[in-house]
Amino acid sequence: MAALSDFRLLRPASAADAVRLRGEHPASRFLAGGTDLLPNMRRGLVTAEAIIDLGGVAELAELRVVDAALHVGAGVTLATLAADPVVQARLPALAQAAASVAGPTHRTAATLGGNLCLDTRCMYYNQSEPWRHAIQNCMKIAGDTCRVATKSDRCWAAFSGDVAPALLALDAEVQVLGPQGSRRLSLADFYRDDGMAWLSLAADELLVSVRIPLTDGWVSAYEKLQVRGAIDFPLTGVAVALRREGDLIGDLRVACTGVSSRPELIGGLESLAGKPFDDAALALVEKQIKRGTQPMETTVINVSYRRRVTPVLAKRLLRRLWQAAA
Amino acid sequence: MKSILRLSVNGKPREDAVADNALLIDYLRDTLRLTGTKQGCDGGECGACTVLVDGQPRLSCCTLAHSVAGRDIETIEGLSHTGNLSRLQRAFHEHLGSQCGFCTPGMIMAAEALLRRNPHPDLPQIKAALAGNLCRCTGYVKIIESVEAASRTEELAA
Ligand SMILES: Cc1cc2nc3c(=O)[nH]c(=O)nc-3n(C[C@H](O)[C@H](O)[C@H](O)COP(=O)(O)OP(=O)(O)OC[C@H]3O[C@@H](n4cnc5c(N)ncnc54)[C@H](O)[C@@H]3O)c2cc1C
Numbered sequence: 413m414a415a416l417s418d419f420r421l422l423r424p425a426s427a428a429d430a431v432r433l434r435g436e437h438p439a440s441r442f443l444a445g446g447t448d449l450l451p452n453m454r455r456g457l458v459t460a461e462a463i464i465d466l467g468g469v470a471e472l473a474e475l476r477v478v479d480a481a482l483h484v485g486a487g488v489t490l491a492t493l494a495a496d497p498v499v500q501a502r503l504p505a506l507a508q509a510a511a512s513v514a515g516p517t518h519r520t521a522a523t524l525g526g527n528l529c530l531d532t533r534c535m536y537y538n539q540s541e542p543w544r545h546a547i548q549n550c551m552k553i554a555g556d557t558c559r560v561a562t563k564s565d566r567c568w569a570a571f572s573g574d575v576a577p578a579l580l581a582l583d584a585e586v587q588v589l590g591p592q593g594s595r596r597l598s599l600a601d602f603y604r605d606d607g608m609a610w611l612s613l614a615a616d617e618l619l620v621s622v623r624i625p626l627t628d629g630w631v632s633a634y635e636k637l638q639v640r641g642a643i644d645f646p647l648t649g650v651a652v653a654l655r656r657e658g659d660l661i662g663d664l665r666v667a668c669t670g671v672s673s674r675p676e677l678i679g680g681l682e683s684l685a686g687k688p689f690d691d692a693a694l695a696l697v698e699k700q701i702k703r704g705t706q707p708m709e710t711t712v713i714n715v716s717y718r719r720r721v722t723p724v725l726a727k728r729l730l731r732r733l734w735q736a737a738a
Numbered sequence: 739m740k741s742i743l744r745l746s747v748n749g750k751p752r753e754d755a756v757a758d759n760a761l762l763i764d765y766l767r768d769t770l771r772l773t774g775t776k777q778g779c780d781g782g783e784c785g786a787c788t789v790l791v792d793g794q795p796r797l798s799c800c801t802l803a804h805s806v807a808g809r810d811i812e813t814i815e816g817l818s819h820t821g822n823l824s825r826l827q828r829a830f831h832e833h834l835g836s837q838c839g840f841c842t843p844g845m846i847m848a849a850e851a852l853l854r855r856n857p858h859p860d861l862p863q864i865k866a867a868l869a870g871n872l873c874r875c876t877g878y879v880k881i882i883e884s885v886e887a888a889s890r891t892e893e894l895a896a
Pocket residue numbers: 441442443444445446447448449450451466486487490512513514515518521522523524525526527528529530531572573574575617618619620643644645646781782783
């Protein structure tokens with residue numbers, strides 16, 4: 413197995429220094445928990461001349477409630493997030509999603525920032541060097557075709573992080589720091605539908621924190637389908653958040669992962685506000701999920717199954733939440 | 739490029755010149771010759787490399803050595819005291835929790851972290867704590883029985 417390529421390790425103490433170093437070293441990468449980046453570097457998927465270790469940046473470790481919103485620094489580990497009492501009580505979809513990432517020995521290191529910036533995945537990409545070489549590499553690494561859709565001019569690798577859909581359903585915003593200063597954007601705007609360039613983040617921008625509103629009356633949940641129950645990336649994952657008003661739907665948000673190059677907040681569900689929770693409502697959810705996601709042959713499990721099961725997960729979660737919110 | 743790394747390994751302070759790109763597992767195995775920690779996969783999949791960092795289980799194959807500067811590292815070699823096996827090591831020995839033994843150091847370190855946090859875990863808690871550790875030999879039943887047996891035993895005094 414390959415050792416890591418040679419690089420310089422830089423250990424900034426502040427977010428501003430991290431951004432400055434990233435600008436000074438164009439061929440560098442930020443390192444958080446390392447559970448995605450370091451295996452990818454060992455497989456030759458990522459190369460870097462300098463690694464900027466974010467472990468010493470105290471600002472990224474913040475986790476507190478301010479003005480009816482939870483602020484979570486990008487460096488907070490998934491183990492901490494999943495065990496946090498506010499997250500468990502008020503944002504169950506987030507607690508469930510964080511607890512479902514990889515295994516417990518990953519989650520003690522893995523961070524929220526690393527999970528949101530996770531590289532997109534594909535069975536033609538996440539392979540050893542000799543394996544990839546044998547198929548002449550795909551366009552995401554050094555080749556010129558997408559092995560999943562050979563006639564397509566884009567890469568279809570799937571975003572497969574578990575936490576992003578939960579945060580989309582919970583209406584989160586992110587704060588980003590770059591050389592020009594800091595900006596806020598909705599988490600939906602943080603992503604792009606492109607397997608090779610799935611973040612709207614510039615190379616020298618750092619994800620600093622996530623802000624999640626703590627709004628009364630919402631219930632939420634996350635569920636994923638995986639090949640192995642113990643540890644696995646989602647073949648598909650669904651987060652839902654629901655506000656019930658008596659016998660009517662107050663508001664409802666659904667987001668999916670593993671079934672597009674970005675986590676998808678499902679559109680076209682606004683019309684359900686004020687409607688009864690009935691078969692017609694669930695049929696619209698199903699239709700909009702099918703319209704808004706595009707699973708491709710990126711995993712060993714077949715596409716038509718993933719396409720059919722995604723709305724099934726969503727409807728199951730919605731029925732459960734509807735009862736729980738009564 | 740190398741720079742000085744200061745940390746504690748199995749209770750002893752260390753100061754070594756370590757390459758920037760050295761993984762914690764390579765530092766432990768190649769520099770310190772603590773070869774109990776195993777490399778079982780090409781990165782992050784198997785748990786054989788599990789060590790404790792400030793008491794928390796961590797994959798040493800997905801951790802840069804310099805990222806744990808100043809921290810307390812514990813490896814399988816640190817568990818036995820004056821020649822006595824720890825309760826988990828004894829339980830794995832007596833309950834056949836180990837066959838080829840390759841996964842065992844990682845299993846024991848992950849189980850050690852669990853028992854320190856939760857001395858009497860139930861079955862789902864044991865399974866959850868070992869979810870990141872693969873074994874090709876035992877079929878897991880004997881491993882779980884070993885952890886259960888250890889949780890019923892007192893640690894021998896050091
Ligand atoms: C066996 C195995 C199973 C896994 N299973 C799952 C799973 O089920 N679900 C899942 O979601 N993930 C899974 N993962 C992937 C990974 O462990 C997690 O996604 C983890 O949360 C990544 O976080 P990290 O801190 O380790 O990221 P790192 O590896 O440190 O970084 C990941 C990427 O994010 C960038 N980055 C990190 N922080 C920032 C920041 N603040 N600003 C800008 N860029 C940043 C890095 O440059 C890098 O490109 C698995 C990994 C393995 C090895």
